[in-house]
Amino acid sequence: MRGFLLFVIFCCTGIAQAQQQVDLIVYNAHIFTANAKQLSASVLVVDSGKIVALADESLLKKYSASKTVDAEGQYLYPGFIDAHHHFTGYANDMYKLNLYATSSFD
Numbered sequence: 001m002r003g004f005l006l007f008v009i010f011c012c013t014g015i016a017q018a019q020q021q022v023d024l025i026v027y028n029a030h031i032f033t034a035n036a037k038q039l040s041a042s043v044l045v046v047d048s049g050k051i052v053a054l055a056d057e058s059l060l061k062k063y064s065a066s067k068t069v070d071a072e073g074q075y076l077y078p079g080f081i082d083a084h085h086h087f088t089g090y091a092n093d094m095y096k097l098n099l100y101a102t103s104s105f106d
Contacts, residue, residue, distance in 0.1 A: 019064040022047035027060060029071035034078050044076065 024046040031041040033054055045053035045063050053059050 019062060022052060022063050022065050023049075024067050024069065025060070025063060025065040026069045026071055026076065027057065028073060029076050030073065031076045032078070 022045050024044075026044040026046075027042065029042055029044065031044055031054065033039060033041055038054070041054045042056050043054070043059040044051060045059055045065070053063065
């Protein structure tokens with residue numbers, strides 16, 4: 001019996017130590033990954049501002065976080081970054097008088 005209890009304690013301690021500590025876990029989500037090999041996921045793991053894992057609930061056994069967020073079934077999409085340029089406006093600005101090298105108002 002004593003050996004069995006030591007075995008259980010050893011296993012539980014090993015499982016707890018096996019979890020990697022991260023900053024944030026978002027779970028219970030519908031995540032669109034934009035990755036053809038894995039189009040969706042339900043758990044997102046973030047550490048030091050970077051996504052380190054994206055998969056299903058099995059990640060909850062592998063990672064432990066100081067902050068967890070239940071997405072309550074909401075949808076998460078990759079960040080939308082608006083980087084664009086209005087070429088017509090840029091071209092029109094090229095026709096304007098360039099005064100950058102002037103040394104006085106006159």
